[in-house]
Amino acid sequence: MCGLCLPQCPTYLLDAQEAESPRGRIAMAAALAKGTVSATPALRLHLDHCLGCMSCEKVCPAKVEYGELLVETRALLGPSQERPDTLIGVLKRPALYRGLRAVALIGTVRRGLARMGGWLPARSPWRVALGMLPRRNVVRGGSEPFASQGSRPSALLQEQAPARGHVALFPGCVASVEDAAAQVAAQRLLVAAGFTVSALPAFCCGAMDAHGGIAAGAETSAEAVRRAYVASGATTLVTATPGCLSTLRRALPGGVAQDVISLLARHADDLTFRPLTERVALHIPCTQTNIARSDADLRRLLARISGLDVATLPAQPTCCGAAGTHMLEFPERAATLRDMKLRQVTALATSRLLSSNVGCRLHLAAGMTPETAIPDLHPLILLAEQLESP
Template sequence: MMNRPEEKPPIRIAALADQCVQCGLCLPVCPTYALDRNEAESPRGRIAIAAALARGQASPTAELREHLDHCLGCMGCEKVCPANVRYGELLVETRALLGPALQRPEHEIGLVRDPRRWRRLRRGLGWLGFAGWKSALAKSLPARSALRSALALWPRTPLPEPYLAQPASDKAADGDTVALFPGCIASVEDADAQRAARTLLRAAGYRVVELPAFCCGAMDLHGGDTARAEQAAAQVSAAWQDAQADHLVTVTPGCVGTLRHVLPGVRVADPMALLAARAQRLSFRPLPTRVAVHLPCTQSNVARSDDALLRLLRRVPGLDVAPLPKPPHCCGAAGTHVLEFPERAARLREDTLRQVAALAPRRLLSSNIGCRLHLAAGMQNERDWPHQHPLVLLAQQLET
């Protein structure tokens, strides 16, 4: 939600903070509070910090700001809040008031948000045998270096074939048109998930149109870079208007909240929700194997499509579907958090991987490309599971 013209940002932040009744029900679902057991690392602690900053009762020191920047934006607190505090909105407004953090890794973020540059870099370093000397390069960098963190996330799989848009299908059962938003890095690294979404949506009777690949602005919106986030918002709005569609979907749940923020009133969804609504039109071949399902925070708490995803997977005969326990504590990727705070991200990832290991899967599924790359970076030896987007598995098993 954007500010009303008559409201200055500090007034808006203070009003949002006043909705909090300080009950503490958010504490058990907050992953950063679980890490530190520190009120300043909890939702209600951050709300108090935001209110003090907005009212001029505190100065934005580096130490105070760090508590806000540690927030993963998982929105678990919003889901359980009895007072319906709009915590995500408050966090975005406060970071916009403060502006981007000084330690924000702009170069690395710039590469991620530009799919053309990312693909060229992946292709060029592949030709140079990057996999063979990546580890040596990473070890030469400081432990908290954003570049070292980015190297750890570097995909171990070959560069996927480019995702090529296709003409929209005119064969729809009820005329609903779905616009598929590819995003930035996901348009490259999750190109197979884009193709899978297109296949499944058309099989379910939707007409699919495809938007160009670019960043929705999520990383900038949540990082306090208002100007760049507004540029991305204008691009999203223009692409949506051109699409002339009924629904907007993305295979990356991390984009859903930002797309809803930019396009209020538009039906923005995870493809899983639309597919689950027409699940009776989809038949799948048997797959007798056990899969662990990591449910990204944004899928559970923002898109709220986790139940739809599990229902679809359970329609695959023989598939033993084992979701990670709830409440889902963040794996630590959280957009740019993994680049800015790699040590904290690694601790959260280890907790997640222990949960996966306890399920003894043959394969790991996760819908968010950032989560999958982060989890893969922590896998080794007996915990090195094949991993993929759930849409890819569903499309592979689809009866055609």
């Protein structure tokens, strides 16, 4: 109740009212749980506007578990009637998404979809999704050898030397398609650090259901995570997608689920990188700084590339507006936050944009103009590209 979270909250930044702040939402959640208020559309909208960025939880001196409160409250309310279930259903199924994406990127189809997107209302989630399609049918980010591969990670990579440990790499759903190059890069770096790596099947961790109020669907996904992890025989689950991390930790409590960047940073002395003279912009996603807490680890890894000038985007506003499915459900609010971030990117005058969250990169890239556009990629790809072969 102290209010220290208010300056950290991106929705309070947008609206400057208590109903759009963490403590305002906690008060509404408590009243809903007690039955003293009903879930009117206006009250629900304030709760649905929350990005789940967890910036409030990170600075809270009382250690209020806001993230769990948010998930439980949304489960109490159930899914919103405005939730784009069909679109989200496609995103949660990597094989279906990959196939539809390939068709959508055929020249004539792509041009037709672009025209269709222009006809759709500004608030249409389908318009947002179509606007995020890349202009060419390539794996997003990276250069040779990653962008040209277009393949998923191999099922198992084994170091010739005695392994440091056995980890399972969780690829997620959208990330397994749009960030396939980052999954390959993560494997390469982990093997170079001495790990045996098992690549798990691609499926949704349950985050979209958990944050959409679909508790049963989230639990089904959590059970799938547990089964896949046990079947891998690994002792640690890692992910290159920080947006999945909190959901994976709920599925596998006890510190089993980790950010691959933090794991690599602990063994950075085993990795040697070639120099690179380049100035790049670094976007730190909310999930990386507030949940994975691996932003300092990432900076240390990038600092090992001699000559690389890393310009980190300012923290405020704390969120770019992507926030999982938020950019689909509230595109105008998401675009306002995105524009703030993109002005920061332009001011830094860099050649590429690094961000570990594929949703953030899709969202930011969709808002770039031809004059301001720069390539975007996962920082693991840059690290793997500069990795010295043993």
